[in-house]
Amino acid sequence: MKITVIGGGPVGLTYCALLQQGGHSVRLWSQTHPDGLNQRFDGTFSGDHVIPGAGSLEDAVKDADVVLLARCAQGMQDVLDRLAPILDGQTVIFSAELSFGSIYLAHALMRSQARAGIVSWSTTVATAQRRDGVVRVGTVRDVIDMAVSGGMDAQDGLRLCQELFGDRFRLKSSPALIGMSNLNPPIHLANSLANLTRIERAEDWENYQCITPVVGRMIEALDTERLALAGRFGFEVRDVFDHYMMTFPGIRRGSVSEMAQQVYERAPGTMGPRSLETRYITEDVPFGLIPLCELGRRSGVPMPLHEAAIGTLSTYLGRDFRAQNGMLETVVAELQDLLGAATS
Ligand SMILES: NC(=O)C1=CN([C@@H]2O[C@H](COP(=O)(O)OP(=O)(O)OC[C@H]3O[C@@H](n4cnc5c(N)ncnc54)[C@H](OP(=O)(O)O)[C@@H]3O)[C@@H](O)[C@H]2O)C=CC1
Numbered sequence: 617m618k619i620t621v622i623g624g625g626p627v628g629l630t631y632c633a634l635l636q637q638g639g640h641s642v643r644l645w646s647q648t649h650p651d652g653l654n655q656r657f658d659g660t661f662s663g664d665h666v667i668p669g670a671g672s673l674e675d676a677v678k679d680a681d682v683v684l685l686a687r688c689a690q691g692m693q694d695v696l697d698r699l700a701p702i703l704d705g706q707t708v709i710f711s712a713e714l715s716f717g718s719i720y721l722a723h724a725l726m727r728s729q730a731r732a733g734i735v736s737w738s739t740t741v742a743t744a745q746r747r748d749g750v751v752r753v754g755t756v757r758d759v760i761d762m763a764v765s766g767g768m769d770a771q772d773g774l775r776l777c778q779e780l781f782g783d784r785f786r787l788k789s790s791p792a793l794i795g796m797s798n799l800n801p802p803i804h805l806a807n808s809l810a811n812l813t814r815i816e817r818a819e820d821w822e823n824y825q826c827i828t829p830v831v832g833r834m835i836e837a838l839d840t841e842r843l844a845l846a847g848r849f850g851f852e853v854r855d856v857f858d859h860y861m862m863t864f865p866g867i868r869r870g871s872v873s874e875m876a877q878q879v880y881e882r883a884p885g886t887m888g889p890r891s892l893e894t895r896y897i898t899e900d901v902p903f904g905l906i907p908l909c910e911l912g913r914r915s916g917v918p919m920p921l922h923e924a925a926i927g928t929l930s931t932y933l934g935r936d937f938r939a940q941n942g943m944l945e946t947v948v949a950e951l952q953d954l955l956g957a958a959t960s
């Protein structure tokens with residue numbers, strides 16, 4: 617199959633490598649790596665991959681069967697606005713649907729009278745980080761929840777994902793459910809707040825080791841609010857405990873902190889952020905958490921801990937996170953339509 621991966625961060629590059637290993641024809645569209653690149657990988661798999669650039673966005677889309685989005689949410693709206701008018705029957709996959717970008721794209725497609733199948737994944741197939749130019753692949757997940765929209769047949773969407781990345785996908789009913797299933801934003805919020813001076817001082821710190829009992833307790837409490845919001849719409853989303861069990865096969869179930877310590881002990885080296893510009897904050901708060909709070913507000917589900925944690929972080933950093941999400945109004949209005957009477 618012909619796939620264009622959009623976004624040349626560690627996750628996008630790992631997708632390119634995995635897809636090449638699977639015999640697919642892959643090109644990368646990346647503002648950081650416009651001409652493609654030679655990339656070294658280590659960790660779960662290792663080796664060098666030559667990843668060709670895709671040229672213009674029009675070229676990248678024209679010949680592709682699948683457009684796989686692996687951009688951060690901050691870079692999503694721009695790409696979606698440009699993609700919507702030029703899509704013509706391709707399938708667009710949102711890897712790690714944390715910003716409700718699929719809802720935004722469906723809206724943009726309607727306005728452009730263009731068509732595309734849309735697939736949303738609850739999280740990435742692989743975790744990866746870049747260190748000293750090398751992409752270190754952490755885990756390749758066994759189970760990923762997915763949903764289709766844009767008029768795509770669910771079984772077609774499932775088959776497509778399996779053809780690309782194997783038998784690891786579970787079909788769910790709605791992209792809204794998938795958007796509420798992403799655990800990174802609350803985990804990253806709790807971890808960033810408690811380790812903020814480490815981040816500010818650019819210290820080297822182990823991500824999972826620093827999910828200590830106090831951080832774990834905060835993650836569990838935030839998760840309770842997310843589950844209540846999802847429950848308001850009749851969605852059964854996995855909780856943070858299942859998320860860890862699914863992401864790290866073989867660990868023992870325990871508190872979030874206990875599971876995080878096992879992850880650290882088994883494979884140290886997944887480092888926490890070293891700059892306040894980390895996407896744990898700049899992506900996850902405006903795009904992952906603010907829409908949930910807004911939906912909570914409009915549907916009568918209180919999210920006091922989320923609001924307090926975001927307010928605290930916003931004061932620490934002197935930032936208005938709400939203003940940073942240009943998709944917010946469209947996304948929340950579309951979600952209200954989609955979720956119907958439940959929010960009225
Ligand atoms: N890394 C991981 O293990 C995991 C990542 N995720 C999610 O997957 C996605 C990709 O992750 P990862 O590759 O680590 O992400 P990166 O932070 O490396 O960003 C990926 C790409 O997004 C674009 N981008 C980043 N920041 C901005 C910005 N401020 N404005 C515009 N565009 C920007 C760039 O695209 P370009 O190449 O075009 O310049 C960049 O290469 C993210 O949404 C992340 O939250 C989820 C689970 C695990």
Ligand SMILES: CC(C)(CO)C(=O)C(=O)O
Binds near residue numbers: 743754800886
């Ligand atoms: C570190 C990890 C794998 C878990 O929080 C991650 O999801 C990320 O880098 O975004």
